[in-house]
Amino acid sequence: MFNSLKRALPICMSLIVAAGTFARAAEPGHFGYGDKATPEQIAGWDIDARGDDGAGLPPGKGTVQRGSEVYAEQCAACHGTFGEGEGRFPKLVGGAGTLRDDRPQLTVGSYWPFAPTLWDYINRAMPMPAPHTLSADDVYALTAYILNLNDVVPNEFVADRDSLPKVKMPNRDSFIWTDPRPDTMARPCMSACANPADLQIVSTAEGRNLTPRTTGPLDTMQPK
Ligand code: HEC
Numbered sequence: 001m002f003n004s005l006k007r008a009l010p011i012c013m014s015l016i017v018a019a020g021t022f023a024r025a026a027e028p029g030h031f032g033y034g035d036k037a038t039p040e041q042i043a044g045w046d047i048d049a050r051g052d053d054g055a056g057l058p059p060g061k062g063t064v065q066r067g068s069e070v071y072a073e074q075c076a077a078c079h080g081t082f083g084e085g086e087g088r089f090p091k092l093v094g095g096a097g098t099l100r101d102d103r104p105q106l107t108v109g110s111y112w113p114f115a116p117t118l119w120d121y122i123n124r125a126m127p128m129p130a131p132h133t134l135s136a137d138d139v140y141a142l143t144a145y146i147l148n149l150n151d152v153v154p155n156e157f158v159a160d161r162d163s164l165p166k167v168k169m170p171n172r173d174s175f176i177w178t179d180p181r182p183d184t185m186a187r188p189c190m191s192a193c194a195n196p197a198d199l200q201i202v203s204t205a206e207g208r209n210l211t212p213r214t215t216g217p218l219d220t221m222q223p224k
Pocket residue numbers: 071074075076077078079089090091092106107108118121122126127128129142
């Protein structure tokens with residue numbers, strides 16, 4: 001007991017000294033933790049490309065042909081040679097016209113609204129075993145190839161920061177861009193709010209057979 005206390009004491013002392021050093025390093029108004037991020041570190045994290053206008057897409061370009069080569073090497077094992085999906089890995093192609101089905105097939109071609117988002121997704125997340133290892137050119141090429149597999153762009157299409165935002169994705173107009181819910185607008189309703197009597201419930205999880213009737217919140221939460 002005594003021995004371990006004796007051993008612990010110098011450690012405590014050095015921790016106190018270290019804490020003092022940190023405290024002295026603290027700038028007024030800050031806690032003194034961490035370092036200021038360097039421009040290089042920020043650039044390493046700042047990789048997003050915006051969907052609608054492609055803001056953030058880097059220089060570079062890629063053809064459908066080059067994309068088919070990279071795809072065969074790095075993607076086809078999981079997503080299938082033509083994007084049809086191996087086993088349970090996601091399909092990247094097909095599904096057009098299925099969005100209203102009971103089991104819609106959501107793919108880049110049938111569902112995604114913006115082509116720059118495809119660049120962004122591949123760049124940050126694929127290939128799954130080694131994300132963010134592809135060059136910008138190869139990501140452009142893969143984007144061109146997957147769009148071409150979906151018949152969204154012709155064989156001679158070249159993907160770059162100018163061409164991708166101009167691609168009109170098949171499902172683009174089916175998205176609703178103005179979401180009227182107050183929480184999405186971050187504007188709390190303080191006055192003249194909607195009158196609950198005017199609101200009409202047009203669909204419920206129960207009505208769609210997603211929630212069993214007997215265990216739904218209405219049954220369990222009503223006052224006895
Ligand atoms: C080891 C298997 C594997 C490899 C290799 C792979 N992917 Fe994927 N990919 C996945 C899985 C799993 C998902 C679904 C991830 C999720 O939903 O979180 C996915 C999702 C995607 C999606 C989004 C599909 C959608 O509609 O949501 C795209 C696009 C994609 N991958 C492209 C690629 C490209 C391009 C390559 C090659 C550079 C690649 N993937 C390599 C397994 C893989």
